[in-house]
Amino acid sequence: MRFFTAFTLTALFAVVSAHFQLQFPPPRGAFVEDQEPNFCDGYDSVASNRTSFPLNNGIISLNSEHPQWTAAVFITNVSNPTSFDNFTQITPFFQENIEGSFCMAFDLSQTNATGLTNGENVTIQFLFDGGDGQLFQCADLTLDTSANVSSQSCTNATSSSSSGAIGTPVPAVGSLLGLTAGLVGVAFALL
Structure with a gap:
């Protein structure tokens, strides 16, 4: 029983640190x-070398160390944003069941961002x-109608919900927090 409890705790802590x-x-x-829990992953200053990014037919790719996760994208045109208040949410929260490589279509012209210009x-x-x-995590961009991201690899690991575009919308981030906290509580109760 103690081995099972120790194994369960180890597995839970591995999930928590992903x-x-x-x-x-x-x-x-x-x-x-x-x-990572900090504003822009702790990088408070804008990168000196911005990435050219298209207004249409862009992508966002990432590596997830979680099998299920929720995300959203925010944007600002403030020249040197210093707080979360500088950003506006431009995608609904979405949920994916994918661990490893994830890529999604990210067409700024199809978001609720308004007034974006070349x-x-x-x-x-x-x-x-x-x-x-x-x-x-933050990325500093210069919008460029001639930018082409087709040279970027856009592949997904095996997934039950990912279609290459933004995944399943969810009402809010944090719904998984209660589940994780509950599992940790059960594991400690078993000790």
């Missing part, structure tokens, strides 16, 4: 595991919640 890494567009800086500098912030809390 993360994600934004692949494209490239994030502001190198992945820093301990900074040559404009923007920052997107990707919110990711795999059940262990909200994690954030």
Whole structure:
């Protein structure tokens, strides 16, 4: 019984410490595991080298270390955003059942973002919640109608819900937090 309990706790803590890494567009800086819960993964300044990103037919790709997760994308045209308040949500929250490589179509012209223009500098912030809390990464972009992301790999690991576009909408981030907390409570009760 103690072996089972120890194994269960180890598995739960492995889930709790899992993360994600934004692949494209490239994030502001190198992945820093301990900074993910912070604004823009702890990178408070805009990258000096913004990525050219199309207004139409863009993609977002990431690596998920969670088998199920919820996410949303936010945007700002503030030249040097310093807080969450600078951002506006431009996708509904969506849920995916995929661990590993994930890629989705991200057509800015099809989001609720308004007034975006060719040559404009923007920052997107990707919110990711795999059940262990909200994690954030930012990418600094220059919108370019001639930018072509077809050279970027857009593949998904095996998934039951992913179709290459934004996945299943969900009402809010954090619904998995209660499940994880409940499982941890049960495991401790077994000790």
